[in-house]
Amino acid sequence: MKIATALAGLVLTAASTAAFAEGLPDLAGREVTVVTENAYPPLQFINASGAAVGWEYDAMAEIAKRLNMVVKYENTSWDAMIPAVSSGQYDIGMTGITIRDDRKEQVDFSDAYMRSEMVMLVRGDETRFTDAKSFGANADLLMAAQPGTTPFYVGVYEVLDGNEANPRIKMFETFGAGVEALRTGDVDLVLTDGTAGNGYVAATEGKLKIVGEKLGAEDFGFIFPKGSDLVAPVNAAIADLAADGTLEKLNTKWFLEYKMGQ
Structure with missing residues (x-):
């Protein structure tokens, strides 16, 4: 996907923009468990050195820093992810998950961070x-x-x-x-x-x-258990990342500059 396509897909709601304007929430070091699949380059994957890397890892690190939260990562297969997040086994799921109405019956979505x-x-x-x-x-x-x-x-x-x-x-x-x-x-x-x-x-x-x-085309979002109090802070952080150019920098890094396997 070209960077222009990725940037064109950023969806920033009025609520998210307002949250950014008022200042980001402080989660006071709260520990959050994020589950992913590590099988979806360049969003998240295991590189040649055995490290878990990718666009979503970088974005989540920025979100955690700006919200003052501590992220713990877990792994699961795609077919188990939505049910596991829905049941509250994990706080957030990330693996290039398409925002769809049928999935909204099981989990809450963040605002879209990318369109592909x-x-x-x-x-x-x-x-x-x-x-x-x-x-x-x-x-x-x-x-x-x-x-x-x-x-x-x-x-x-x-x-x-x-x-x-x-x-x-x-x-x-x-x-x-x-x-x-x-x-x-x-x-x-x-x-x-x-x-x-x-x-x-x-x-x-x-x-x-x-x-x-x-x-x-599909919009990607993070997923949460229904009613999660993390949705609004994460949406505010996504808006913040878009507003200061961080999402653009991540797109450049992972879609234009990075060659996997190096």
Whole structure:
């Protein structure tokens, strides 16, 4: 995703702007448990040195500093994340989570911190299809997906035939496992937002590429248990990060400058 796209997606509500104007809340060193998947570069992933890094880690560190809170990180799979946060097992979830009305029934969302457009990630030498229509028309081609994710539903309803049990969709527990299956030839397509897609393209130096037109746009937010008192402070901090240019700097660092695997 290009920096202009990321910046264009920043959503700052009037409430958040007012919170910033009045000064940020002080959480007085409160310990907050944040859960993530570490499988979604460049938002969060494990680098070649074994460290957990990424756009969301940097953003959360800034949020914690500005709100005077202490962050403890935990890891879980994508399919377990929303139920775990919903039940109060964790205070915040972060893993490029699309803000959707059905998910709002289970968790509260922060204001959007980024908008990303969905893309088709394929092997670098792929020539059998060039867009969603030609992929859908070839019954031999397979797609990787995580159940219950936005890419899964886009794949079902915009690329394939609307059958959620279509055998051409191969399920994987993590996004990274689906990408690895793509690289090894076990599947032929991974749908993902532009942030992760461009991150993998940059990291693989031509072994992966993006084809076709963008299939839509999605806004990302952090998630919280319903009724969490952390939503308003985090929204205020997101507005603060946007207002002073910090989000722009993170976009430049992770989408324009950083080469994963180094």
